[in-house]
Amino acid sequence: MSDSKIVDARDTFCPGPLMELITHMKQSNVGDTLELLSTDEGSGADVPEWVNKVGHEILSNEKIDGVWHIKIRKAK
Amino acid sequence: MRILVVGGGTGGTIVANNLARRLSAEIRTRKVRITMLSASDRHMYQPGLLYVAFGQMTPDQLYRDQASLLEECIDFHVDPVEKFDLDHNKVTTKSGKVHEYDILVIATGSRIVPEQIPGMAEGADTFYSEASAVKMFKRLREIEEGTVAVVVGVPHKCPIAPVELIFGLHDYFKARGIRDKIKIKYHYPIGRIHTIKEVATWAKPEFERMGIEYETLFNVSEVDVENKVVRSEEGTETQYDMLIAIPPHRGMEVIEQNNLGEGGWIPTDRFKLTMNGHDNVYVLGDTTNLPVSKTGSAAHFEAEVVSENIASIVKIGVPVRDYDGKVYCFIETGHDSATYAMFNYQNPPDLKSPSKPMHWFKMAYNQMYWTSVRGLL
Numbered sequence: 001m002s003d004s005k006i007v008d009a010r011d012t013f014c015p016g017p018l019m020e021l022i023t024h025m026k027q028s029n030v031g032d033t034l035e036l037l038s039t040d041e042g043s044g045a046d047v048p049e050w051v052n053k054v055g056h057e058i059l060s061n062e063k064i065d066g067v068w069h070i071k072i073r074k075a076k
Numbered sequence: 077m078r079i080l081v082v083g084g085g086t087g088g089t090i091v092a093n094n095l096a097r098r099l100s101a102e103i104r105t106r107k108v109r110i111t112m113l114s115a116s117d118r119h120m121y122q123p124g125l126l127y128v129a130f131g132q133m134t135p136d137q138l139y140r141d142q143a144s145l146l147e148e149c150i151d152f153h154v155d156p157v158e159k160f161d162l163d164h165n166k167v168t169t170k171s172g173k174v175h176e177y178d179i180l181v182i183a184t185g186s187r188i189v190p191e192q193i194p195g196m197a198e199g200a201d202t203f204y205s206e207a208s209a210v211k212m213f214k215r216l217r218e219i220e221e222g223t224v225a226v227v228v229g230v231p232h233k234c235p236i237a238p239v240e241l242i243f244g245l246h247d248y249f250k251a252r253g254i255r256d257k258i259k260i261k262y263h264y265p266i267g268r269i270h271t272i273k274e275v276a277t278w279a280k281p282e283f284e285r286m287g288i289e290y291e292t293l294f295n296v297s298e299v300d301v302e303n304k305v306v307r308s309e310e311g312t313e314t315q316y317d318m319l320i321a322i323p324p325h326r327g328m329e330v331i332e333q334n335n336l337g338e339g340g341w342i343p344t345d346r347f348k349l350t351m352n353g354h355d356n357v358y359v360l361g362d363t364t365n366l367p368v369s370k371t372g373s374a375a376h377f378e379a380e381v382v383s384e385n386i387a388s389i390v391k392i393g394v395p396v397r398d399y400d401g402k403v404y405c406f407i408e409t410g411h412d413s414a415t416y417a418m419f420n421y422q423n424p425p426d427l428k429s430p431s432k433p434m435h436w437f438k439m440a441y442n443q444m445y446w447t448s449v450r451g452l453l
Contacts, residue, residue, distance in 0.1 A: 011421040012367035014235050014403065016271040020367050022295065023231040026324075027339050046267045053293050053310050 004035040004071055017043045018050060021072070025056070028074050033059065038068040047072075077108045077390055080177035082157050082167065084114030084142050086449055087361035087375035087382075088183035093451030094383035096147035099390055103149045108390060110149065111177075113169060115156035117142055120206075121445050123372065126237065129203035129212045130244050132411070133442075138206070145450055157184075160334045162354050179356050179386055182342060183379075184331060186233055186362035186370060190323035193229060195299030199306075200227070200321035203241075215318055216248060221257035222317030227296045227306055229324030230265050233362055233370035236417065238262070238322050239270055239279055240408045245320075246286045247410040260287075261314055263294035263306075275407070275417060278427045282409070296321070325370070327363060341365035346421070347398040349382050358382045369403050376448065377402040383451075406438045414438045 007024045009017035017038035024034055036047060047070050048058050059071040081092045092112050102108040119142045127133035146152050159168040166176045188204045190196040201212040224245060228238050242262055249255040262269065262283070268276040269283060269290055283290055295309040299319065307313040326332075327340020336342050336351075343352040344364035351357040360382055361375030368374050378399055385395035401421030407430075408414045414435035417425035428434075447453045 009367045011401070013419050013424050014272050014369045014417075015231065015367065016266070017367075018266045019230060019235075019271045022265055023339075026230065042273070049267055050293055054295065 004033040007034055007036045010037050010039045010067060016040065017068075018047055021047060022050070025072070025074055030074050030076060032074050034072050034074070036068070036070045036072065038070070039066060040068070043068045043070065077102070077179065078177045079108065079110045079179045079181070079386060080167065080175055081110065081112045081181045081183065083181075083183035083185060083361075083363070084112055084116065084119060084152075085183060085185045085361060085375070086372040087363075087379045088112065088114070088181065089119065089142070089145055089449045090376055090379035090451050091181050091183065091358075091360070091383045091386075092150050093145075093147050093449075094379065095386060096149050097451065098383065098387035100149070102390060109151065111151040111153070111175060112146065113153050113155055113157055113167070113175065114142060115154070117154045119145055119449070121442070123234070123445075124442060125203045125206070125209045126240060126244065126408075127442075128206070128209035130216070130248055130411075131213050135206040135210065140446060145446070157330060158333075160330075160336060162336075162351075162357060165356070177356075179358070179389070181358045181360070181382060181386075182331075182336075182351070182363055183359070183361045183375070184328040184363050186325045186327055186340070187329075188323040189326045190229070190321065192324050193296050193298060193321075195301050196229075196296065196321055196323060199299040199301035199304075200319040200323075202321050202323055204323060212320065216245075219258070219318050220254060223259045223261055223315065224318045224320065225261045225263065225306055225314050225316035226320045226322075227263045227294065228265055228322040229296060231370070232322045232325050234405075235271055235369050235371075236275070236405045236407050238264070239275065241320065241322075242283065242286075242288055243408060243410040246288065247412075251411070259289065261316075262288055262290040263296070263308070263314065264290065264292050265295045267292050272417060272419075272425060274425050274427050325362075331363065337365055339365075346401070348385075348395065349378055349399050358386070368401055369405065371403060371405060372445075373405055374403045377404075406434070406441065408435065408438060 203209040360378040409430040413430040
């Protein structure tokens, strides 16, 4: 997954990590992998909620040193 | 030292004026020259468009001649840049003129792209241009009953606007005496009603008080104009009688055409506000790819940092300040009250109860903007 595109949304309140992710997902192609970095405590749950509802794929979701690292593959 | 500012919106204008004052001695002695290149000879106060959409301002109130806003020593040309040659420190304009620089400031802004969503341009009202805001107001005057649906594209500038729109709609229909005949339904892309958690927490009971229906996790996928249905990527749909869209945005075409940044957003250092890989190129306002609100307020605070740093580079050879992510947004909560959200990279907003004085302050700021953009406020 070293070719994941990093979406660095650490330390941001507006537009916020999930909105940043959606922006980058719209700019990506089907099959692309993105890695969202977020310091928002809620990202660990609200990002997978959206990804699953819209039909993309969560590849991994872990918190390292206070930062959520969430890898997503654009599926459609 | 040749300083070239590309873009005559809020950020570019404040930078140019602020630099003109900080470097007045250097400009007089011809050690520094400031040039601005813009696509327009007029400057629009964009937040005023929401008032136009509710019949509270007329379009002519939103404009000033750009030249009248600039310090006299700024060499201003209405001649937009078409080609950036960052490796050779020069740009080429639409007229074919080449401008060389030592320091470049890019503040070209963003544009709406409703055409990215099938049917949106044809089927939805918006308030992001003079013509569309007037059209939206005429539609609001005509509607007597039914469902007014609000949808939000991603990304969009002024993230507070969708919430302000809802408060405005509620008050507008209430004033017309038809609020009970109009259903207002709000749709938002993420899992709460605003991206800022504190704003969402504050706005939710307000929406419930006003009887606003809302659906979250709704990213617009298409507008079926014929059947008056708006659909989401998440698989849901809403029937509407009037659809109002916050359209998706992109950076300007010239940024994309010159391969300066994906989506037209230039990769920017979040503290220095320099373009990644180009220490003599500053980027601010909507043009950056920063995870910061695309608002005039962010552009304003970024412009102060950029101008102070460029001036200090001229005077002492090094920049002196980092941008801390500061943003201050008024939030109009209807036609006679307002509050605000102020935050930066580290500190979330602490929302206060809406008040009439804060609304009056916003009304005053709508005029004070012209002082602000001159770099005086």
